[in-house]
Each structure stands twice: as C-alpha cells, then as structure tokens.
Amino acid sequence: MNKWFGLADCNNFYVSCERIFNLPARELPVVVLSNNDGCVISRSQEAKDMGIEMGVPAHKIADSINKKTLMAFSSNYALYGDISSRVMNCLNDLCPAVEVYSIDEAFLDLSLIPTEELFGFGIEIKRKIAKWTKIPISIGIAPTKSLAKVANRYTKKYHKEKGVFVIDSNEILEKVLTETPIESVWGIGRKYGKFLKSHNINTALDFTKLPESFIRKYFSVVGIRLYRELKGESCLNLTEVEDKKKAIQYTRSFGRYVTTLSDLEAALSTFASKCAEKLRTQESCANVLSIYIRTNPFSKKPQIYKNITLNFDIPTNGTLEIQEKVLFGLRQIFVEGYDYKKAGVYVTGLVPNDAIQGNLFSQEPDVKLQKISKLMDLVNAKFGKDTISFAVQKSKTNWQGNAEKMSPKFTTHWKDIPKVE
Amino acid sequence: MTLNYDGEIQFFSLNDCDIIELNKYLMPVECGTSATGFPSPADDYVDITLDLNEFHGVKKHTCYLVEARGDSMIDAGISDRDILIVDTTLDYRENDIVICSLNHFYMAKIIRRVQNKLFLISKNPNFQPVEIQESDDFRVFGVVKGLSRKFR
Numbered sequence: 001m002n003k004w005f006g007l008a009d010c011n012n013f014y015v016s017c018e019r020i021f022n023l024p025a026r027e028l029p030v031v032v033l034s035n036n037d038g039c040v041i042s043r044s045q046e047a048k049d050m051g052i053e054m055g056v057p058a059h060k061i062a063d064s065i066n067k068k069t070l071m072a073f074s075s076n077y078a079l080y081g082d083i084s085s086r087v088m089n090c091l092n093d094l095c096p097a098v099e100v101y102s103i104d105e106a107f108l109d110l111s112l113i114p115t116e117e118l119f120g121f122g123i124e125i126k127r128k129i130a131k132w133t134k135i136p137i138s139i140g141i142a143p144t145k146s147l148a149k150v151a152n153r154y155t156k157k158y159h160k161e162k163g164v165f166v167i168d169s170n171e172i173l174e175k176v177l178t179e180t181p182i183e184s185v186w187g188i189g190r191k192y193g194k195f196l197k198s199h200n201i202n203t204a205l206d207f208t209k210l211p212e213s214f215i216r217k218y219f220s221v222v223g224i225r226l227y228r229e230l231k232g233e234s235c236l237n238l239t240e241v242e243d244k245k246k247a248i249q250y251t252r253s254f255g256r257y258v259t260t261l262s263d264l265e266a267a268l269s270t271f272a273s274k275c276a277e278k279l280r281t282q283e284s285c286a287n288v289l290s291i292y293i294r295t296n297p298f299s300k301k302p303q304i305y306k307n308i309t310l311n312f313d314i315p316t317n318g319t320l321e322i323q324e325k326v327l328f329g330l331r332q333i334f335v336e337g338y339d340y341k342k343a344g345v346y347v348t349g350l351v352p353n354d355a356i357q358g359n360l361f362s363q364e365p366d367v368k369l370q371k372i373s374k375l376m377d378l379v380n381a382k383f384g385k386d387t388i389s390f391a392v393q394k395s396k397t398n399w400q401g402n403a404e405k406m407s408p409k410f411t412t413h414w415k416d417i418p419k420v421e
Numbered sequence: 422m423t424l425n426y427d428g429e430i431q432f433f434s435l436n437d438c439d440i441i442e443l444n445k446y447l448m449p450v451e452c453g454t455s456a457t458g459f460p461s462p463a464d465d466y467v468d469i470t471l472d473l474n475e476f477h478g479v480k481k482h483t484c485y486l487v488e489a490r491g492d493s494m495i496d497a498g499i500s501d502r503d504i505l506i507v508d509t510t511l512d513y514r515e516n517d518i519v520i521c522s523l524n525h526f527y528m529a530k531i532i533r534r535v536q537n538k539l540f541l542i543s544k545n546p547n548f549q550p551v552e553i554q555e556s557d558d559f560r561v562f563g564v565v566k567g568l569s570r571k572f573r
Contacts, residue, residue, distance in 0.1 A: 023526065024525055026558075089480075090483065093480075128510075131509060131510070132510050133483075133509070411486075417487055417488050417504070418485075419487065419489075419527075420487050420488070420489060420490065420527045421491050
C-alpha cells in the first residue's frame with residue numbers, strides 16, 4: 001500500500017494568532033517581535049511585501065510603527081502556545097495520525113486516504129482548521145515526509161490561494177524538485193547547501209540525480225535517508241509522542257519563606273535542571289516553558305501569584321538552555337516585598353529528540369551544550385543527585401522596556417478574554 | 422476552591438497548602454470512603470466526574486470564552502459580564518446567537534435574513550437592527566452555546 005504524508009504548516013503563525021482577536025490588525029501589515037522586542041520573528045504577507053526581512057532589528061522599522069502603517073506586537077507565547085495546541089488537537093480530530101513537529105507544524109499520516117481524494121481531503125482539513133481555530137494553514141502532501149516538506153514549501157510559494165498541493169505523479173515530482181533550491185531542502189542548511197552548490201548541485205532534482213556512492217562518500221546515514229526520501233522512497237515514519245508524557249513539571253513548596261530574587265533563582269534553576277533531566281530521560285525536547293511563583297494563600301500576609309510562558313527558538317532539553325530561559329522569565333515576573341512559598345517550572349510542547357528541526361547533517365544545533373548536559377546526567381547518576389550543577393549567574397542585561405506591545409492573553413487569562421457587545 | 426489566573430479549578434487540601442490542579446471545569450464526585458471494611462456499593466463509581474465541557478457539548482480546543490458587555494442581548498438572557506461559551510465548529514442556524522465581527526468590532530447578535538438582506542438583531546427593544554452592507558467586513562466567529570455567570 002502507498003504511504004502518504006502531509007505536512008500542515010500554519011501561515012505566519014504568530015501574526016495569525018494576533019489577528020484572531022485584534023480586528024484592526026487584519027487590515028494592516030503586522031509583525032511580531034522577539035523577546036525584549038529585539039527583532040522581527042513573524043511577518044504578515046503585507047509586511048513581507050513591504051520588504052521587511054526576518055530578523056530585522058525593531059529600531060529599523062520604528063518609523064513605520066510610529067506612522068501606524070505597520071503594526072507590531074511583542075511576542076505573546078501564552079496565546080501562541082494555546083492556539084498551537086488547539087490547531088494540533090483539531091488536526092488530531094481530522095486525521096488518522098498526527099506528529100506535532102513544532103509549534104506551528106505537524107506531519108499527518110494520510111496513507112488511508114485514496115490517492116485521488118488526497119487533494120480534496122487536504123482542502124477540507126484546511127477549511128475546518130480555518131473555521132475552528134481561525135488559523136490559515138498550508139498543506140503539502142507526498143509519499144515521503146521529506147517530500148511533504150518540499151510540497152509544503154511549494155504550496156506556499158506557488159499555490160498560495162488553494163493552500164494545498166499534492167505530489168502524486170513522477171512528472172509533478174520532477175517539476176517540484178526542479179523548482180526547489182537545494183539549500184531550502186529540509187535539513188540541508190546553509191553549510192551543505194554551499195558545498196553542494198560548489199559541486200554544481202543547485203536544485204533538489206540535481207541532488208536526486210547524484211549517484212548513491214557520492215552521497216555515501218560525503219554524507220552521514222541521515223543524508224542517505226534524505227536522498228532516498230527525495231527520490232520517493234519513504235524512510236521516515238510518523239513519530240507519535242503518545243506514550244511519552246506531553247508535559248513535565250517540577251514544583252515545590254519551600255521549607256521557609258523565600259524573599260530574595262537570588263534565592264528564587266537558585267530554587268528555579270534547580271527545578272529547571274530536574275525538568276531537563278526528565279526530558280532527556282524520555283528523549284524529548286520542549287518547545288514551551290512556563291514558570292510560576294506564589295505566596296502562601298493561607299497566610300495573612302500580602303498575596304501574589306505570578307506566571308509567565310516563554311518559547312524556545314529551537315526545542316531543547318539542555319539544562320543550560322532551560323535554566324537560562326527560566327531565569328530570564330523569573331526576572332520578568334519577580335516582585336520584591338513578598339514572602340514566596342511555592343514555585344514551579346513546567347515544560348510542554350514536547351517533541352521527540354530525533355524530530356528536531358535543525359540541521360540533519362550537523363545533527364543538533366548545539367552539540368557542545370548537549371554534551372555538557374549528558375555528562376552532567378552521567379556524573380549525577382553515578383555520584384548522586386546534584387553532584388554537578390550550574391552556578392547561577394546574574395545577567396547584566398537590563399530587561400526593562402521589553403514586551404511593550406504585548407496583546408492580552410485572550411485564551412488563557414480570565415481578565416483578558418475578549419469582550420463582545 | 423478558587424479560580425486562578427489560568428482558569429483552572431484548584432482545590433486546597435486541608436493538611437497542607439499544596440494545590441491539586443485539575444482540568445478546567447472538572448469536578449470529581451467523591452463518595453463512599455469507607456474505613457470500616459465494608460465497601461460502599463458506590464465505590465465502583467468513585468471516578469465519575471461531571472464536566473461542564475461535556476454538559477455544553479463543547480471540546481476544549483474548539484471552544485472559546487468571551488465576556489458579554491452591555492445589555493443588548495438582555496432578552497435572550499445574556500447580562501453584562503456573563504461569560505459566553507462559543508463553539509467554532511457549528512454552522513449557524515436561524516435564531517442562533519453568534520459571535521461575529523462587523524468591521525472592527527466583535528459582538529453577540531442574531532443574524533436574520535429578510536428578503537435578500539442580512540440584519541444583525543439585538544434582543545433588547547432599545548436596539549435597532551443593523552443591516553450588513555456589501556462593503557462591510559463581516560465574519561461569524563462561532564455560535565454561542567451557553568453561558569456562565571457568578572452570583573457571588
């Protein structure tokens with residue numbers, strides 16, 4: 001039986017989330033800024049048409065924002081995380097099997113769908129996701145995962161209005177591969193793109209025309225898998241995270257009241273390293289991180305509950321990376337003058353280690369950090385917990401002034417839910 | 422029991438201040454804790470839960486909550502500050518209350534077709550029907566399936 005894979009990808013995801021409840025944002029070019037309002041991380045089509053590039057520093061577009069010809073939002077990960085899980089759950093309702101690949105992408109197993117119905121099925125998924133979640137998606141469908149990824153890119157570039165594209169014949173396959181530059185193939189990346197170009201391999205089609213011996217000589221097993229997948233032979237299956245935990249948390253009440261930032265930093269970095277350890281044990285990486293701190297609700301002293309949700313640029317299970325993010329978050333929410341009694345770290349949006357979007361050939365994005373984490377796990381397993389841990393450093397960054405343009409947490413905070421008349 | 426900022430229902434147990442966090446709207450019905458050795462016939466049903474999501478027939482991932490402001494729908498039973506439960510999967514039918522956007526505003530209204538014109542109807546004699554013009558940006562967000570209100 002033929003295998004069929006779909007890749008569903010949310011269009012301009014963060015911007016699309018902002019546009020659900022902010023109606024004027026539908027009529028203007030919109031960008032979403034990174035943590036600290038540093039640079040552009042998501043752009044609406046209109047913003048792309050204005051020539052705004054990905055990663056542009058915010059100050060370079062300040063003029064357009066002030067003139068109100070461009071709308072900018074600080075990143076609101078509580079909203080994006082919630083909308084993402086809605087989209088993924090809806091896909092799950094509609095498709096036989098789903099692999100959540102990143103915050104805005106999922107692989108679909110469509111093998112049960114008759115070939116001639118694939119396009120219509122894709123259109124129906126797209127229509128329902130738009131109606132149910134208000135998020136526009138594009139779907140690429142092909143006989144292998146790598147080709148589904150290629151098809152998805154092709155959809156966005158050449159079949160935007162329909163939003164669905166199926167690679168279901170050799171002629172179409174050849175045409176699509178010809179129009180796919182080698183460096184935009186899933187997992188090739190800039191470094192290998194350059195290398196291949198220097199060998200006059202410019203498109204995905206050129207790559208598939210190479211003799212397998214060439215691939216064996218210069219690439220790892222991962223490269224060979226990609227080569228075969230691009231030729232239409234399915235080597236990668238859907239990885240479902242079913243039996244693994246979907247979220248990991250570590251929360252504790254403190255033995256005594258904690259009042260200073262540095263004590264909370266120490267506690268939360270410990271929690272962070274526990275979460276990272278658990279993640280590595282189940283071979284998952286997290287996309288989203290939440291932390292909270294609270295006072296004792298039974299004491300008569302002033303009460304406070306603070307939480308924050310942040311997103312990792314690349315899913316991670318590295319102790320250092322998770323700690324860094326936790327400490328960053330803590331500094332955003334910490335208020336002095338309270339007796340804190342309980343705190344927690346919560347990671348979610350889990351994806352399997354081997355499904356991480358990075359570079360297939362150079363493996364994970366930060367091999368060094370991974371090695372450190374693995375080593376720590378080994379030492380701690382052998383000589384007892386916390387034999388090795390990171391010294392918590394204070395950051396010199398001044399966090400003030402960031403997230404100025406944050407939209408309300410429409411779907412996760414009672415006081416922020418949309419108002420209607 | 423208090424509602425926290427995440428909209429989760431929390432139960433504070435009596436012996437410590439650790440919080441047991443449960444899913445939104447989930448209420449365990451406990452019965453038949455018997456320490457004397459004779460099991461209660463109700464023990465088999467100890468894990469029955471009443472779930473307001475189930476009562477309203479909504480799935481968490483296709484249900485949005487919005488807050489009503491004003492009294493334009495008062496005769497439909499919607500008061501100021503009510504929390505409306507909105508289902509985005511339904512196709513709207515005649516007389517459904519819908520959350521829709523007309524140009525730049527979200528509102529709760531009833532859509533009615535009169536001859537070939539569409540009107541947004543309020544449920545309050547003080548509000549006039551609004552005709553939807555061709556040039557308007559009009560979209561239906563979802564159908565209001567129910568509401569929630571606090572009395573204290």
